[in-house]
Amino acid sequence: MSLVEWLKGKIQQKEDETEIEKVHTRRVKPEYRIIDEYEVNPPNSKVKIVSSPELGEGLYYFVEEVELTQEQYDTYQKIVRILSKEFTSPTEEHIDPIEYVYEQAEVIAEKYHKALGKFTIEQWDSIFYYVVRDLTGYGPMQVIMEDPMIEDISCNGLDMPVYIWHRKYESIPTNITFKSTQTLNDFIVKLAHKSGKHISSAQPVLDAMLPEKHRLAATFMNEVSVKGSTFCIRKFRAEPLSILDLINFGTISARIAAYFWLILEHKKSFMIVGGTGSGKTTMLNALLSLLSQNDKIVTAEEVPELSPPVSNWTQLNSRESFTTTEGQGDITLFDLIKVSLRYRPDYVIVGEVRGEEAYVLFQALATGHG
Structure with missing residues (x-):
């Protein structure tokens, strides 16, 4: 499916909705204690880390987005409705869908300015923010997806808060809760579509990679998860940590790093073993920076996560059958x-x-490959 077909389908879906998405986002109350706050997509969104006896023990991650007036929200709906009828194909083959939808929304705002109402530049920016967020982004999860401090995002089912793993505050619940079964299911399907995969009652388990190179695991409806659809997104850094970063963080010592360098230099075999989220992929990517630019590298993965900084690299990925x-x-x-x-x-x-694959792997080790 092309970008235009997907966007038109999403726009039509938005047009058919008769009420605001049933995703509950709790607001920060004056009596809450604010531990930390920072902007993510200024001036439209920010994050607050709060605590309060009302919320329970521990910290909470609150997403705050710019609020639309009723008039702004009506205009937002009108723009989505007009986009469903007048959305045009981009002339360029490779184009950023976010920028393209933003430009299309601006064109519509200019063309129908009398019918859409008068707003300040800041108010228009807020309207366009929601148009782009909902049509090409991750909807109510957009701020969390853009927050560079987040490593992991998980939803355990309906009527349960979305949890995140924060680089500074670790595992804490957010103020976002999916209240509608249909909305949660639609969001799972959207994630699958973004990753170029399929999920349904017939194939209710998904393991994929999102366009931003984040790893996605999801289940659909009540087929395998009692509490309904679930998902977990593991976010990866745009730039992998280097071996020097790991030394500076105290993850490994300079002596151990030198030992691994010798292992790689002499093409010895080794395995990195650890629990979920312990940093196995981070460690391996950092060690790959020690390889020579002239070495021939072949990687084999189910979901592409490795990125050796060499040009002589063949990247192989597994895939599911196209047949039933x-x-x-x-x-x-x-x-x-x-x-x-x-x-x-x-x-x-x-x-x-x-x-x-362990059988073939050990055969490969026996042949002397690194």
Whole structure:
């Protein structure tokens, strides 16, 4: 499906909605104690870390977005409605959908300025913010997705607060709760669509990568999760941490870093083992910065997470079958590791080893590949 087709479908969906999305966002009360606050997408959104006996023990992550007046909200709906009828295809093949929708909204605001009402520049900016947020972004989750301090976002089901893992405050609940089953299901489908995957009652489990290179895991409806649809988004840094960053953070010592450098230099094999969220991928990406630019690298992953800073790199990813027949057409890690040995690599790097691919991996280790 093309960008235009997807946007038109999303615009039509918005037009068909008769009420505001059923996502509850609690506001900060004056009696709450504000521990920290910072802007994410100024001037339209900010984050506040708060505490209050009313909320319970611990800290809470509050998203605050600019509020629209009723007149602004009516104009927002009109713009979405007009976009559904007058949205035009971009002339360029590769274009940022966020910028394009923003430009289209500005064109409509100029064309129908008499019918849409008079607003200040700041008020128009707020209206456009919601148009872009809801049509091309992540809706009520947009601020969390843009917050560079967030490492992990998880929703455990309906009527439960979305949780985040904050780099400074660790695991805390947010003020965002999905109150509508349909809204939560639609959001899961939107995440799947953004990642170029499919999720449904027939295929209720999803493991994918979002356009921003964040890892997505999701379940659909009550097929495998008792509390309804769920999702977890693991956000990755735009620029991976280097080995020097890990030394400066105290994650590893300079002596251990030098030891790993010797291992890589002499093409010895090793494995990085740890629990979920312990930093295995972060560590591996940092170690890859020690490789020579002339080495031939082949990576095999289910979801692309590795990014060695070399040009001589072949990136292999597994995929599911396009047919409904189970097992036919699947490209597994087992297949990728076998084919990687034919690329005459200096190093074969496997993202995760959890099944039969371990057999081929150890065969590869026995051949002397790094």
